[in-house]
Amino acid sequence: MITSTKNIILQGKHQKPILADVFYFKNNKKKSVIVFCHGYKGFKDWGAWDLVAETFANAGFFFVKFNFSHNGGTVRQPIDFPDLEAFGNNTYIKELDDLETIIDWVSATDFDYKNEVDITQIVLIGHSRGGGIVTIKAAEDSRITKVITWAGVSDYKNRFPKGEAFDLWSKNGVYYIENGRTKQQMPHYFEFYTSFIENEERLTILRAVKQIKIPHLIIHGKQDPTVNVKEGENIHSWNPKSELFLVDGADHVFGAKHPWEPDDMPKHLKAITLKSIEFAIL
Template sequence: MIIEKNNIIPGKHNKPILTDVFFKDNKKPKPVLIFCHGYKGFKDWGAWDLMAKAFAELDYFFVKFNFAYNGGTVEDPIDFPDLEAFGNNNYSKELDDLETIIDWVTENQMYKNELDANNIILLGHSRAGGIVSIKAHEDRRVKQVISLAGVSDYANRYPISGDAEQWKKDGVKYVVNGRTKQQMPHFYQFYEDFTKHKERLNIKRAVSNLNQPFLIIHGDKDTSVLIEEAENLHKWNPKSTFKIVEGADHVFGASHPWKHDTLPEHLKKVIQLVNNFAK
């Protein structure tokens, strides 16, 4: 298996996108599975590397990356050394980053014998469930899309929800990272970008108009994104496939750091569901 960590890909907003690829070196064009991390997430979180290896073993060309403004750096891609960048992130930047990765995959001659650029699958966790759904609606290169514990609405979720006037007055609102104990900023530009692109960032609109096969996976013990959000997605796109992982939490049994050599059972189930759908 080939594992390449921390490829540096120039982003559209003056920050690089750190990217990992995992694949079997068998000169066989493979479906490209692009994974997007969620809010306060990063590509090296928890068991994501083990998940990447599992998909590579199943003969996918697996790609995962850090959104350019997720708060990581080239030198330190894990956790959030760059809170200024985190505060300047927004949904539009994340959509641009994902487009950059799709471009990189389709145009990269280095992997042309190993990937099938006509078979691109997007897999978004949590907040990125919305990002991949919107991008799939916009980009015909995407052939399948998967929402993993994904959100159904950005307007009613933090940081958009709440007192916009106070946010404008203060210029910033903070969220505490329970694990790292950092005060993580969201600058008011986040709200400005959202209101400017409200129509584009409407997940219901994107999901309702998806032409690609759409898989929704959710744990029934998810307390971060309630299963009702998955039910909404399925209602808006009745042709979608909806799979509930019984007993699973928001991260399907994983945690950070993940110090085990094997995947948690619920995440194994996710991999099985994705593979059954995609193949």
């Protein structure tokens, strides 16, 4: 029977709490740790992520997923985006710090589940924008033993507004993206860009990929309309020792959506979850 504890409150480094979930089979046996990072406009309870967590737990892993502190969720409402001010003030540096807080938490000697975890085996998985975050962290943190990206981005700088849109952002200090599902106008303050520029070397995914020395799996859907499959192919080309797993017919979220009502994962998400488990076990 899988044990899960949801909405564990951790204090982050940026005045906002981090909410975390853990899924595992309770047997006092040391398990490899999976830490899962959601993507842009994402959250830990999105779609079929719980089913992913249960599948990893059934395979013998200790699975952790969490909300980035500035993803727009709150302790009372972790799903969707009640705190758009926090969302607007998010940066890549804050997300890297949040991930470090999670890794420190799992690795601590007073970790509540220390009898269930093998902290010498920590695997990072990141979806979309979170793929860049786990790649950078894997390159700089020696505690990470494997890294997996799902539809991961290859270049943060290239995703900023350009031309007139950038000029308006700089002038006004904010630009808005509509959330297609919730219809919210989601802000991005200009600090998002200036923080990137101030930390550009660290936040360049190409640099990080070339420094990765641990097993590295890149998973991408061939029909991804959000992050083109060429980005996955680029990442693979930068680290020839990495493994590239392309999925015919798969979109950016591997067939899932929010909310996800069925008891089973969509076929593409199931396929990449099983592939990731196989990679993490070997």
